[in-house]
Amino acid sequence: MTALATQGAxxxxxxxxxxxxxxxxxxxxxxxxxxxxxxxxxFICLIGASGCGKSTLLNLVAGLDRPSAxxxxxxxxxxxLMFQEPAxxxxxxxxxxxxxxxxxxxxxxxxxxxRTEQLLDLVHLSGFGGKRPHQLSGGMRQRVALARxxxxxxxxxxxxxxxxxxxxxxxxxxxxxxxxxxxGRPFTVLFVTHNVREAVxxxxxVVLLSSHPGRVADEFEVAIPRxxxxxxxPVAELAATITDKLKEAVxxx
Amino acid sequence: xxxxxxxLNRRLPATPGNPLAKRVWAxxxxxxxxxAIVLGIWQLVHLSGWKKLIFxxxxxxxxxxxxxxxxxxxxxxxATTVQRAVLGFVLAVLIGVVVGTLVARIAPLRAxxxxxxxxxxxxxxxxxxxxxxxxxGITTSAIMFVMVMGAxxxxxxxxxxxxxxxxxxxxxxxxxxxxxxxSLYRYLILPASLPSFVAGLRQGWAFAWxxxxxxxxxxxxxxxxxxxxxxxxxxxxxxxxxxTAIIIVILILGITAHTAFGLADSAIRRxxxxxxxx
Numbered sequence: 001m002t003a004l005a006t007q008g009a010x011x012x013x014x015x016x017x018x019x020x021x022x023x024x025x026x027x028x029x030x031x032x033x034x035x036x037x038x039x040x041x042x043f044i045c046l047i048g049a050s051g052c053g054k055s056t057l058l059n060l061v062a063g064l065d066r067p068s069a070x071x072x073x074x075x076x077x078x079x080x081l082m083f084q085e086p087a088x089x090x091x092x093x094x095x096x097x098x099x100x101x102x103x104x105x106x107x108x109x110x111x112x113x114x115r116t117e118q119l120l121d122l123v124h125l126s127g128f129g130g131k132r133p134h135q136l137s138g139g140m141r142q143r144v145a146l147a148r149x150x151x152x153x154x155x156x157x158x159x160x161x162x163x164x165x166x167x168x169x170x171x172x173x174x175x176x177x178x179x180x181x182x183x184g185r186p187f188t189v190l191f192v193t194h195n196v197r198e199a200v201x202x203x204x205x206v207v208l209l210s211s212h213p214g215r216v217a218d219e220f221e222v223a224i225p226r227x228x229x230x231x232x233x234p235v236a237e238l239a240a241t242i243t244d245k246l247k248e249a250v251x252x253x
Numbered sequence: 254x255x256x257x258x259x260x261l262n263r264r265l266p267a268t269p270g271n272p273l274a275k276r277v278w279a280x281x282x283x284x285x286x287x288x289a290i291v292l293g294i295w296q297l298v299h300l301s302g303w304k305k306l307i308f309x310x311x312x313x314x315x316x317x318x319x320x321x322x323x324x325x326x327x328x329x330x331x332a333t334t335v336q337r338a339v340l341g342f343v344l345a346v347l348i349g350v351v352v353g354t355l356v357a358r359i360a361p362l363r364a365x366x367x368x369x370x371x372x373x374x375x376x377x378x379x380x381x382x383x384x385x386x387x388x389x390g391i392t393t394s395a396i397m398f399v400m401v402m403g404a405x406x407x408x409x410x411x412x413x414x415x416x417x418x419x420x421x422x423x424x425x426x427x428x429x430x431x432x433x434x435x436s437l438y439r440y441l442i443l444p445a446s447l448p449s450f451v452a453g454l455r456q457g458w459a460f461a462w463x464x465x466x467x468x469x470x471x472x473x474x475x476x477x478x479x480x481x482x483x484x485x486x487x488x489x490x491x492x493x494x495x496x497t498a499i500i501i502v503i504l505i506l507g508i509t510a511h512t513a514f515g516l517a518d519s520a521i522r523r524x525x526x527x528x529x530x531x
Binding site for chain 1: 423436447525526
């Protein structure tokens with residue numbers, strides 16, 4: 001749909017990124033010398049135990065926070081962020097929520113209208129545009145959040161445990177949806193999760209972070225062809241390998 | 254998708270047959286009951302013979318109310334009072350919104366004015382009447398001044414609290430979307446602070462109404478009959494029957510306004526989904 005402005009270059013590049021919260025003896029090192037290169041259109045899953053600075057990393061890439069050391073290069077026009085909570089605006093309808101993202105980037109009224117319907121159709125929510133967020137189920141709200149993120153027309157989509165609060169069935173459906181949407185438009189994804197199987201199911205590459213402080217402990221290429229199933233044998237096998245490594249990383253902390 | 258749709262349908266609240274009538278009745282019946290209790294106690298006090306010569310009985314009082322409702326004077330007084338109430342409240346809201354927005358946005362102003370606004374809120378507005386009388390004379394402006402000083406701090410505080418408690422997650426979402434400065438304000442912070450703002454309006458109204466009544470009782474403007482003037486005339490003539498009838502009128506007006514704010518409040522809560530238990 002939209003050609004990546006930086007074909008061939010890196011979509012996201014982190015070099016020696018550290019993040020320290022607080023000062024003096026109370027200081028907490030959330031991230032320590034993290035280096036990571038993400039190619040355009042690549043789907044990276046970040047996993048690690050709690051406290052490994054996964055969310056901090058996404059905030060840094062999103063530009064919501066500044067690193068204490070190191071450099072972050074994001075060669076994308078627009079970065080979108082999806083949270084574990086849908087973070088929809090309760091005073092707006094589903095349509096209004098999606099339209100606001102389009103309005104924020106200056107889309108005209110007619111463009112907003114047609115694009116919103118298109119996006120709601122894409123996440124299988126056409127016909128629900130007039131509902132308010134509280135009238136939807138958790139999975140549907142997350143679909144709206146996805147539509148809103150896509151409305152930002154981002155080249156890089158950051159996802160912070162977006163399906164963490166959903167039941168397994170709904171989550172599986174949304175995994176398929178995400179794959180399907182990326183077939184049409186292969187944007188870059190940085191996906192944070194603590195669910196190893198989910199990481200293997202979705203990612204082209206799984207990056208394992210150790211905790212206290214957060215470091216890149218290991219990386220795994222996921223060579224399993226798509227479409228994948230979260231309960232298939234190759235996914236389970238690789239997930240088991242990664243889980244073992246994850247346990248080592250947690251024990252070593 | 255069919256499963257998901259079914260799930261949605263189940264979550265949608267069923268629409269009752271006649272929601273408006275039900276809502277009115279639900280909010281009306283406790284008031285009807287309270288009224289009956291008050292009338293009962295009132296009648297009992299009268300029957301006990303306490304201060305028999307001057308204490309007004311319910312029957313004559315309601316008859317007086319009926320009689321006065323047939324005169325142009327009462328309606329003229331109601332019109333004057335309601336007009337002042339609306340004007341004073343609107344003025345208080347305008348000033349409260351401007352002050353609240355400035356204080357919430359400008360940090361140094363915040364430190365200086367924030368506690369001042371709260372302090373002003375604790376000041377009973379009736380004590381400002383001597384000040385208002387000397388400043389404005391025996392005029393409507395004096396009454397307006399008392400109302401605004403009573404109500405504007407509550408309105409400002411409601412707005413400031415709403416702006417302060419905009420959920421940080423929504424702020425992050427808004428910033429990621431590219432909302433900046435004015436657009437962030439217009440599309441995120443202002444609507445997010447609406448429930449708190451309405452609570453502030455409600456409280457501000459209560460103060461404005463008290464201020465207005467105190468003002469009308471004490472700032473006696475010649476040839477401008479208002480409810481306060483009628484009441485103080487009845488007091489001067491020791492006519493507690495007519496006076497109590499006026500008090501009932503004031504009570505009815507107050508309850509009407511209170512109900513209107515309640516309806517606005519619950520409409521917003523419904524719209525936001527705050528009433529639905531999940």
